[in-house]
Amino acid sequence: MHPLPDWDNLTFSLTETDWLYRAFGDSEKSPVWEAGRFVRFEDIPVSPAASFVSYGLGIFEGLKAQKTADGRILLFRPDKNAERFQKSAEYLLMAPYPVETFIEACEEVVRRNLRFVPPPDKGSFYVRPLQHAVQPQLGLAPCHVFSVTIFGSPVGGYFAGKVDPGGRIGGGVEGGVRLRVLEQGRVAAGGTGNAKAMGNYAGGIARAYKWKKAGFDDVLHLDARHVRYVTETSGSNVFLRRKDGVIVTPPLDDQILAGVTRDSVIQVARKLLGCTVEERPLSIEETIEDGEELFCTGTAWTVQSVREIVFRDKAYTFDSNETQKELKEKIRGIQTGEAPDPFGWTHEVKTA
Numbered sequence: 001m002h003p004l005p006d007w008d009n010l011t012f013s014l015t016e017t018d019w020l021y022r023a024f025g026d027s028e029k030s031p032v033w034e035a036g037r038f039v040r041f042e043d044i045p046v047s048p049a050a051s052f053v054s055y056g057l058g059i060f061e062g063l064k065a066q067k068t069a070d071g072r073i074l075l076f077r078p079d080k081n082a083e084r085f086q087k088s089a090e091y092l093l094m095a096p097y098p099v100e101t102f103i104e105a106c107e108e109v110v111r112r113n114l115r116f117v118p119p120p121d122k123g124s125f126y127v128r129p130l131q132h133a134v135q136p137q138l139g140l141a142p143c144h145v146f147s148v149t150i151f152g153s154p155v156g157g158y159f160a161g162k163v164d165p166g167g168r169i170g171g172g173v174e175g176g177v178r179l180r181v182l183e184q185g186r187v188a189a190g191g192t193g194n195a196k197a198m199g200n201y202a203g204g205i206a207r208a209y210k211w212k213k214a215g216f217d218d219v220l221h222l223d224a225r226h227v228r229y230v231t232e233t234s235g236s237n238v239f240l241r242r243k244d245g246v247i248v249t250p251p252l253d254d255q256i257l258a259g260v261t262r263d264s265v266i267q268v269a270r271k272l273l274g275c276t277v278e279e280r281p282l283s284i285e286e287t288i289e290d291g292e293e294l295f296c297t298g299t300a301w302t303v304q305s306v307r308e309i310v311f312r313d314k315a316y317t318f319d320s321n322e323t324q325k326e327l328k329e330k331i332r333g334i335q336t337g338e339a340p341d342p343f344g345w346t347h348e349v350k351t352a
Helices: 051-055 078-092 099-112 172-175 198-212 260-271 284-290 322-336
Strands: 019-026 037-040 058-060 063-067 073-076 124-131 145-155 177-182 219-223 229-232 237-242 246-249 277-279 291-298 302-310 313-319 346-348
Touching: 019 099, 037 099, 051 124, 073 099, 073 322, 078 124, 078 260, 099 124, 099 145, 124 172, 172 260, 177 198, 198 219, 219 277, 229 237, 237 260, 237 284, 246 260, 260 277, 260 291, 260 302, 260 322, 284 291, 284 302, 291 322, 302 322
Parallel strands: 177 219, 177 302, 246 277
Antiparallel strands: 019 037, 019 145, 058 124, 063 073, 063 124, 073 346, 124 145, 219 229, 237 246, 237 291, 291 302, 302 313
């Protein structure tokens, strides 16, 4: 059996757990998907000619389970991840995986790895669903044979305990992260930026690594069409609170992922905090000139304050994090069961 991590020093990294879920599908058969099964966490055999290996025909998701103070286990909005999993698959011409089966499989992954769910306030159990085109094939063409794999790992905060290439520990997360603005798109215009496709992230690793070596926590991309409008970091959505109190976030399009935390922040800001939230293009000039507060959202990042951006070698600071703290507290309270859930977002994993 795999050993448990040190709960007091948990980072956002992989801990191998006991069980994972696997299912296979063929869009030329009826039904498309076979019944899934649970196997020990181990290496998975795959053909070297599998389409996802050569051509990147694969997608993934990320969602968290939390242990509450009274011992319950809560998944946060698994239905939204299941729906996005389907949409991402369809963008890549893969068969969508059934929503209810997705949710049931995620629940059972948590149950079978229950000893790896961190104690309250020590971290969360991160669930990682994957879908790949495993059909052996040479040549660019749609595939009809797929696999779904779901595993999990206990994790701490995204920046917790990290030593970046510049030698800093923790990425300065207490005061907010530091971002380098890149005058290039995160993804190609008209591409798969609105899908959680594996290929969207590969190129960003090298771009971010360069600037992490220079002391930044991540990069902030401008749009691929006009090279003027803010889009995303390497893996999070972006929000700006203007000096007039209005919150602005880029609208969903072919370069913006429909983040589950993004949607949660919009709803909490509007309905619980009474804020005005606009989903519209956000220029880098507006960000610099009218911004009071900048923050990023994502399942891994949660709601993360930005203390500084550097654009064309000039630094711009954001001293306020008032809204970010309120939003993080509200969402964290719902996720951990410490606060009421007026939206019906949490999904209890029954363990007995």
